[in-house]
Amino acid sequence: MSKFAGLGMFQSDTQVLEDIIPEQCPMSGIAADFEPFSKTYIDDPYKFFARARSEEAVFYNRETGCWVVTRYEDIRKVFQDPQTFSPALARHPVTPLCPAAAQVRDTLDIAIEPCLVDESSETHRPHRKIFGDAFTPKRVAEVEPRIRQIVTDYIDRFIEEGRENGQAELVSQLLYEVPALAIFIFLGAPDDDAVLVKQLGSSRAIVNWGRPSNDEQVELMKDMGRHWDFTKELVDGAIADPGDNYLGDMVRIHREDPSRFTVNYLYNVMFLMQFAGHETTTQASANGIRAMLSDRVQWEALCNDPSLAANAVEEILRYDTSIFTWRRIATTDTEIAGTAIPEGSKILLLLGSGNRDDAMFPNGEQFDIHRPNAKRNLGLGLGAHFCMGAPLARMEMRIILEELSKRLPDLRLVENQEWKFIPTLTFRGVQELQVELGKK
């Protein structure tokens, strides 16, 4: 097993990861100005990204202990070489757990192991083949009518609720719950639990990538324990009685040949997918609708031609995606764009920056749903670990755009609203989206 395996948050305290600080730590203007938790950056990281790409495309940052990579081509190369740039770091907490939270963690009956997103190549390859191949177009297409119906029902509901003032708040009234229901339906979990589980899972974005206080860490850790218990029960139920759904398929594969993966690994995949499958989609959809409605020409183009929705989704994942950074760790001495990167160095890939790199996307700061190569965005990763849920995420976002543009072509952003983001290193999504419904 790679010496970088098991860097997730359930590492023992003896495995704390030391930063590899370069001997002559270059504190240039760019490195000194990278303040990933400052309000200015969280509100709009793109100005900083543009400067970094042109002034110092790879630099070391003390606050995160990471080498930061900003250009499309360099990020692509890192993603395509998981042996040299291991994903083992993907879920490692950015803020070390406080002793009280670590104590709660140690009492939990929870067996997290490296799983897909942070797994080393040797085991990732066979596991991804099994779990990725089972994520079939047929399984995704099967759930489309139910997801469309849910979106339609939510739109009906907020139109009804907004009858008096003609307004709605799209995150709480649509985007928060729909992706949770969608992933639950896809996996074969009871939809009644979706919202509660979403609340438990949402905390992971803050524990792993944010700056939670000690008290918050303790509460979030307890939520994680509850979420794990839920997941275990779900999988055990499917083992006893596998349904006609993705989880049922995985149980049948396990029954045929238990050597392909363990039951604990299946708990881990389901635990991962319930989290990966909704917070990301909620936030990307919220950012996307904000971008669409901020540029009337784009919105009207979509209203006039709904077939543009699929490419609009790609452009959203390029222009303002919800996972705007992602991490890797160097397994050997290497280099990125001529900068020496020592073994053990943490690397922060600024996906949001690569996504606006003019070298790949001409006029990259411009949101354009007709962009011919929007699909080459980095929003869903690239290479061996490319987002396994991409077909489902794309379908949900497309349905949301199609239904909103069809039902509410006069939709507008409420003017002068304040945009709030949760301060995390990796997740980016507007927390509220106030809209005027216009004529129905």
Ligand code: HEM
């Ligand atoms: C807009 C929504 C989504 C975004 C922006 C997103 C983004 C990402 C990113 C950036 C990665 C890491 C790629 C890498 O390391 O190269 C990833 C991996 C993954 N995602 Fe997503 N994701 C989304 C939705 C989903 C959904 C709906 C699911 C599940 C149904 C899902 C399941 C996964 C899994 C299992 C992995 C790990 C794949 C592997 O390492 O083999 N994601 N996603």
